[in-house]
Amino acid sequence: MDLLCVERLSDCRLAERDPVIFEDMRVLQNILNLETLFIPSCNYFGTVQKDIQPFMRKVVTTWMLEVCEEQRCENQVFPLAVNFVDRFLCCCPISRRQLQLVGSVCLLLASKIRQCHALSVDLLCVYTDHSVRPEDMRNWELLVLSKLKWTVTAVTGFDIVDHVLHRVPFSTSHPLTRQHALTLVDLCYIEPEFIQSRPSLLAAASICAAVRGLNPACGSTVLTSVCALTRTEPKAVERIMRHIEVVLATEMASQQQQQASLGPLPGKLPSSTTPTTKVSNVTDADESRQPETPTDVQDVHF
Template sequence: MDLACTEKSTAATYAPKDPNIFNDFRVMKHLLNDEILYTPHTNYFQNVQSDVEPFMRKVVATWMLEVCEEQMCEDQILPLAVNLMDRFLCVCDIKRQQLQLLGATCLLIASKVRSTNILPIDLLCAYTDYSVTFEMMVSWELLVLSKLKWNVAAITGFDYIDQIIERCSWGGESSLLRRHAHTLVSICYTGKD
């Protein structure tokens, strides 16, 4: 029996905005309180990593952004993937040759958690110029999930955008405001050095 869902959606469909959520300031309070649970808890370049340098993380995060842009991923994929990568780097020392594999694996996991269209493993392997194999991605997916104790949810900068825009009297006036905010969040996630 094949239970795989084979539907292909060309565009993401979002639920309409619930005014009760945007009119309740407890939502922002909970976001801020819960964000602490998903923020990297140490400077992993000093305390954990022996071979990975900040500029390497920036290169891989920029590569992840480019993959997301080229594949037209939903906006929440990149922030979650980078968050997963940073949290993993806080708990597991890796070699510099494994950093792109980690980035690709985090993109895979983030697409499974926050997207209607999952990034296929073979596509991610192609983006690495086949320096990463299907088997490596599958084993690293399990490694990342186990090191993060299967806690792959996270509060990211993306989660604040609608909350802030809807609270501003001028927030709904410009259709470009949300798009620019998403771009800014993506750029911020790539620039840690």
């Protein structure tokens, strides 16, 4: 008898929520106990990395997020890839010319681990505008794995959000709570200031900021409940929430200014920037402005 496989590779339906995992409080406790094992060991700017500055990391991580969004990757791919980048940079000095290569390799590894269909080497090279060669990515994949000591699983803010939302009453009051919280988690992983922050702290701040934005009336109640579940200090959560709000305000003001200055052509809609837009001649003066999507970090100059 012939066996027939009717599985459709294009079927990207997510697995249903497992009640055994989410109903058992021990799962969240184990996640919180393990999270410190995967936090980057140092703030590597100026110590391990002599040629890389915080704004360069922000440019590359923003590009990584846009690639994930363009390819509709699973939500957990991006924070895991950034965790790989930071842990690698803590122990292996590189030049600024190699930073996007590291980001590409970490995206490749994270997609292999956290989703069914991994990003391909050739596709990632296209997103770098061919500034990264396929053979370099394959060689550096082994280098990154060796520096990570083949520890390619890590606790990220994404892993904590669903467990917290499952245990708080306000999570079902607004359907966009989870979506907004995960978006803010991604924003936290872009910011260099949070390199050594615990994932539970980033998740707690993102959830509270999302709820505050959707329903300001229950802000204090949310903060107390989330901090109790994630073992975080309310003051630390408030500090990250204020930073998130400042970044969001800056992003929105920058986008509004760009739309006002450019404006759509008559009869045409404004086109969005794709993840292959080239950025060149980034200087220290450019650090304060919102970076565009890079394709060639080799063009970063002072």
